[in-house]
Amino acid sequence: MKVLIIGSEGMLGHDLVDVLGKENQISTTTIDTLDITDLEKTIKTVKGFNPDVVVHAAAFTDVDGSEDNADLAYQVNVIGTRNVAVACQRSYSALVYIGTDYVFDGTNGRSYYEYDQTNPLGVYGKTKYLGEVAVRDLLDHFYIVRTSWLHGYHGPNFVTTMLRLAQTMDEINVVADQIGSPTYTVDLAQCIARLIKKPAYGIYHVTNSDHCSWYEYAQLIFEIAGVEVKLNPLTTEEFGSPAPRPHYSVLENYHWKMEGFPKNRSYKEAVKEYMGLL
Numbered sequence: 001m002k003v004l005i006i007g008s009e010g011m012l013g014h015d016l017v018d019v020l021g022k023e024n025q026i027s028t029t030t031i032d033t034l035d036i037t038d039l040e041k042t043i044k045t046v047k048g049f050n051p052d053v054v055v056h057a058a059a060f061t062d063v064d065g066s067e068d069n070a071d072l073a074y075q076v077n078v079i080g081t082r083n084v085a086v087a088c089q090r091s092y093s094a095l096v097y098i099g100t101d102y103v104f105d106g107t108n109g110r111s112y113y114e115y116d117q118t119n120p121l122g123v124y125g126k127t128k129y130l131g132e133v134a135v136r137d138l139l140d141h142f143y144i145v146r147t148s149w150l151h152g153y154h155g156p157n158f159v160t161t162m163l164r165l166a167q168t169m170d171e172i173n174v175v176a177d178q179i180g181s182p183t184y185t186v187d188l189a190q191c192i193a194r195l196i197k198k199p200a201y202g203i204y205h206v207t208n209s210d211h212c213s214w215y216e217y218a219q220l221i222f223e224i225a226g227v228e229v230k231l232n233p234l235t236t237e238e239f240g241s242p243a244p245r246p247h248y249s250v251l252e253n254y255h256w257k258m259e260g261f262p263k264n265r266s267y268k269e270a271v272k273e274y275m276g277l278l
Helices: 011-020 039-049 063-068 070-091 123-138 158-166 185-195 214-225 254-258 267-275
Strands: 002-006 025-029 053-056 094-100 142-147 171-175 202-205 230-234
Touching: 002 011, 002 039, 011 025, 011 185, 039 070, 053 070, 063 070, 063 123, 070 094, 070 123, 094 123, 123 142, 142 185, 158 171, 158 214, 158 267, 171 214, 185 267, 202 254, 214 230, 214 267
Parallel strands: 002 025, 002 053, 053 094, 094 142, 142 202, 171 230
Antiparallel strands: none
């Protein structure tokens, strides 16, 4: 298929190019070659490539920064996504929209299914949810892929942050009451490659299996790296951050399972493989 990847310069974007490029004809745009907040340019660019599938991996992902830059987050995550959806409509392309666990408020007390009620807490989650609404309202052929806690070789992430902090600090404070599923961008890209092979459109939760707190995640990272550092578990309130975050945002990969796709490996295996590449 002809696949256009928007946001190919990002952490997930790099792996999408590598993975999808094995079986498809790939075209890419970056923040320097396409401003998705420009409707006419977005339509012209997508129609020029005439793709079968567009993977929309561009977003304003700074969770705390979104609180101070709400207009920018809205322009990119809502208007930009609307523009990409309109462009797909005009070019008769299916769309893969990369979503987030932050569309939920984290008060469920159990894993979230695709059909559970959304209730984003902060600006980032709200704008990403409104991006979903634009996709659903404008298109019939779409895959909304919600994921969480991404780490990958081509961008900063929690793993590299922890390892960097350990080089200069004897003690590190880590939040212990936020629970989620760390997800390897290579594994996510491989799932998207499987997904676009058939018109099983809809909303999907796609993460690595199992879950942990940020504190437990940090413990695993230092155990794998063989690094000794004192970790101090803090509550979200004690840690403090500008943006509210869901306490329990584990995503049940239910639709994925019901479509017959294979269960994704544990985040522990994925983190170990990823860290072997650092």
